[in-house]
Amino acid sequence: MATLTIRNLDDTLKQALRIRAAQHGVSMEEEVRRILREALTHAPKPQSFGQRLKERFADVADADFCLPARQLPRTPPPLG
Structure with missing residues (x-):
């Protein structure tokens, strides 16, 4: 498993993360893992170059x- 360090995180964002983690009954670290997993597993599949060109010049x-x-x-x- 990899380790990720995030520097210069805004205090307001950290506080919101702490509250969200508490609401879900997990640690801040686990909450970040859940957020990243959700964001990256549901990310749209990148379009091919040809499809992007077709849409751009439609x-x-x-x-x-x-x-x-x-x-x-x-x-x-x-x-x-």
């Missing part, structure tokens, strides 16, 4: 959007 590139025809790359210059 208003300007609809189904009628035509890509230009691809061309063969130019022949590289001879070596030497």
Whole structure:
């Protein structure tokens, strides 16, 4: 198991954490573990790059959007 140290935690936040832990009948450490577990197990799955592009340009590139025809790359210059 790993250990995590959090520095410079705001006093107000620490007090709120202490109260929340007491309400749930657990230690502050256990409450932080629960909060992190809940936040990270229900985090949305990251979208693929293509899906993000599609959503980003949805208003300007609809189904009628035509890509230009691809061309063969130019022949590289001879070596030497």
